[in-house]
Amino acid sequence: NAGVTQTPKFQVLKTGQSMTLQCAQDMNHEYMSWYRQDPGMGLRLIHYSVGAGITDQGEVPNGYNVSRSTTEDFPLRLLSAAPSQTSVYFCASSSHLDSNYGYTFGSGTRLTVV
Amino acid sequence: AQSVTQPDIHITVSEGASLELRCNYSYGATPYLFWYVQSPGQGLQLLLKYFSGDTLVQGIKGFEAEFKRSQSSFNLRKPSVHWSDAAEYFCAVVRDSNYQLIWGAGTKLIIKP
16 A cells, blocks of 8 residues: 555664664655654654755754655654653655655554663 | 734533634734644544635534634634533734744643533
């Protein structure tokens, strides 16, 4: 099925470990984003990309890195995990080039840092 | 700065009753507005969106929303709720500067039998 695929669905990390959250979309969307969701705070933008090779910071970028080498993939790297990064992470993609403008979300990654 | 406010953290409604969830946004040049629903442990599903034109927008699952520029509001409504509507609902607006979404904190809908 067309859409946004996130892996893994669940992950437990120890403080200081690094890991990469994967995100892939097959809709040829030019925009991709990473959000984190914390109780009572809605979703907050971590990083986003407007096309292959172009990324920018969102509201809460510290502790995270991204790259966009292809249109399809937008991985999120945690450099040195901290308990404050315990959250649910959502990847989204969108296209601004047609009338069906909108955002499609992955099913999320629930990350716990102990 | 652009922002979105959902004043109600929780709302409890009896099954079969009508529903209105409030959303207020700070003005932007392009008020692209969205409502998403998130069922427990699930991802986000788009209910409806407003870009321009008719200010009453129909969405999926029997939801509708009305854009009122004078009130900076985009309230979500449903005439008769079902137990399956219990979920968290998020309002979002597109940020002018980077076309990314700014989110409200969400409203959790609880359905009384």
